[in-house]
Amino acid sequence: ESISYITSELGKYYIAIENKDANGKAIFSIISLSHELEYISDENSYSNSIVDPAAGLDVLAVGATFKTQDIIASYSSEGPTNDGRIKPDICAPSSVSNATYGIFSGTSASSPHVSGAATLLFEENPSRTNLDLKNILDSSTVDLGELGKDNVYGSGLLSLSLSTPVPVKISYFDVYAYDENKIILEWETLSETNNFGFEIEKSKDKLNWWNVGFIRGNGTTHSENSYKFCDNENSIRKYYYRLKQVDFDGSYRYSPIAELKALIPEKWQIEQNFPNPFNADTFIKYKMPKNSFVSIKIYNILGKEIKILVNEFKQPGYYYIKWDGKNGSSINVPSGIYFCEIKTKNFHKIKKMVLLR
Secondary structure, eight states: OOOOOOOOOSSSOOOEEEOOOOOSSOOOOOOOOSSSOOOOOOTTTTTOOTTTTTTSTTOOOOOEEEETTSSBOTTTOOOOTTEEEEOOEEESSSSETTTTTTTEEEEHHHHHHHHHHHHHHHHHHHHHHHHHHHHHHHEEEEEOSSSSTTTTOOOOOOOOOOOOSSEEEEEEEEEESSSOEEEEEEEEEEEEEEEEEEEEEESSSSSSSSEEEEEEEEEEEESSSEEEEEOOOOOSSSEEEEEEEEESSSEEEEEOOOOOOOOOOOOOOOOBBBBBBBSSSSEEEEESSSSEEEEEEEEEESSSSSEEEEEEESSSEEEEEOOEEOOOOSOOOOOOEEEEEOOOOOOOEEEEEOOOO
């Protein structure tokens, strides 16, 4: 069913939708070539708003950012999908201009930016497959929002204007209180180019920063590297940290900001692995409010145990574990759906993960 309405005068209009039938599923779309539209839900939340076809496994879902602010547009749908996958995959500016329609906004304007970039990449090398193009687009982004791929910005804002690749690719950055006097920072890089090192900066308000330490980098390497830094000053409960990655030539870039978590979590929790889907490594975060023996195992879709990630007694705190897509014999497992199960004396939870080779 389609309804068309032409406004008689300028102004702000609202459309209210009332569900008269509790059975079935409906998709409602509003389209305008000359107006900026905003969707408002009762919960004032857009999470889980991505539906088919954007939610498809082989679909590159594009989110929209405001052109001048690089923040997510109010009408851009957010993930996760119904089966727990991260969407959108990438985001692009929400404004485009052409001879037919003039200037218009929306995700329908963001998608041409990405499809145009894919066309240029294919023109440069016609042997590239769809997966090749997707991987290049995923890596040609400026990370926005949470570190890494998330359900608001995806991999980040499309940016093919970078003349050189980002010298250091940070895959993980977290901060947690080890005890009442120590704060631990941990991060991991996927690759490094001319990386002199990392200056660790700290703030109470995200406006005024000061340097608290330095960790030397690994120069140029294509292997993963893990880093750890201990800040011995923890006089207040809330701090912010960021990494200033410095090249040998003195140029530098900042990481996203990480916030110090409370000393002890309030409840048991295991978060959805990230990235998801993944084709190499994925990270799993979990929280423990009490001392307990912890078991974390990976199972395939048939219920067969694939690998034991954790099987030990742990203190209260925030933890993360990496799964490299291999079984207990260090052999790569095939693409498919896998399950991560965490068990303690007081907590039991299972998360679904998607591995794409």
